[in-house]
Amino acid sequence: MDFRLTEEQELIRASAREFTQKYLEPIAAELDEESRYPAEVMAKLAEMDWLGIPYPTEYGGAGSDYLTFAIVIEEISRACASTGFTVSATTGLVLTPIFQFGTEEQKKKFMIPLCKGEKVGAFALTEPGAGTDPASATTTAVLEGDEYVINGTKTFVSNGPLADIFVVIAVTDKTKGARGMSAFVVPKEAGGITVGKHFKK
Ligand SMILES: Cc1cc2nc3c(=O)[nH]c(=O)nc-3n(C[C@H](O)[C@H](O)[C@H](O)COP(=O)(O)OP(=O)(O)OC[C@H]3O[C@@H](n4cnc5c(N)ncnc54)[C@H](O)[C@@H]3O)c2cc1C
Structure with a gap:
């Protein structure tokens, strides 16, 4: 090679x-x-x-x-x-x-x-209680009618404060552990996103 x-x-x-x-x-x-x-x-x-x-x-x-x-x-x-x-x-x-x-x-x-x-994009996987072991994430995505409602807190989201498009990892089927997680594309204008404190580098 x-x-x-x-x-x-x-x-x-x-x-x-x-x-x-x-x-x-x-x-x-x-x-x-x-x-x-x-x-x-x-x-x-x-x-x-x-x-x-x-x-x-x-x-x-x-x-x-x-x-x-x-x-x-x-x-x-x-x-x-x-x-x-x-x-x-x-x-x-x-x-x-x-x-x-x-x-x-x-x-x-x-x-x-x-x-x-x-x-600007941001990837939101890590949570305050789920870093090295992302399968212990608690953010959920529940199908309500024809849309998913995502609830949870993410941290260490690089570009997060100024991102327009987020890829958010959330639990869709708790019984399946790591295989019960899904990725959602969430545009900022979907609403309901609160940006927390800015970490110092
Ligand atoms: C600069 C930076 C940018 C980041 N950007 C993003 C981002 O854009 N999106 C995102 O989702 N996340 C992001 N992260 C988060 C990153 O993925 C997490 O920091 C990482 O997954 C570790 O999680 P934690 O910090 O909670 O550490 P912990 O999981 O608390 O681990 C702390 C320490 O314990 C060790 N440890 C943990 N479990 C075990 C075990 N079972 N056995 C032995 N040792 C163990 C780990 O190796 C580590 O050294 C970013 C982090 C940094 C530093």
Whole structure:
């Protein structure tokens, strides 16, 4: 097996290094000190088509692959670890379940604005009493009529305070343990979301 990067992947690494040295390294310490969301860098990353690298172009992605995504995240994180996680939270944690398991309508509706950087995503799995063991989560989703009603408290939700689209993991069948959990795409405008205290980095 050949583990060497392709010429194109090497080029992307070089341009990601150049990009982060220019736009991210100079402000990395300030971002951490001020716990600030790097909106200006995210806008530039969107221009580069680097927020949806592994996803098909029809869903707003760059039509590339996960290795290329990992290379770009590595370079972003080299300059600023928290920005690396900010990007991978949306591109990895939020977009992957929508792409893998979402309906065609959900993919078109949610993936395009996330990949284009027009909306921010957040993944809500961890709870105050369920971290390493997510199967002990207590957030429930109950079908009432033709809609699910989700109740519970999540924590450590990266991008949470400014997210527009959440992927929320909730218990739908308690008798099935870890297999009785489902992922829901929750747009902020669905309502009923309260943002708690901001953790200091
Ligand atoms: C920077 C950051 C970003 C995050 N972003 C997100 C996010 O976007 N969305 C989200 O849902 N979550 C997020 N998390 C939460 C993260 O997934 C949890 O912190 C993680 O799952 C651990 O949970 P916990 O902090 O409750 O630790 P705990 O589960 O309380 O564990 C504490 C320690 O005990 C150890 N431990 C636990 N159980 C056992 C055991 N049975 N045997 C031996 N050792 C054990 C663990 O290894 C750990 O060292 C984020 C966390 C951080 C730090």
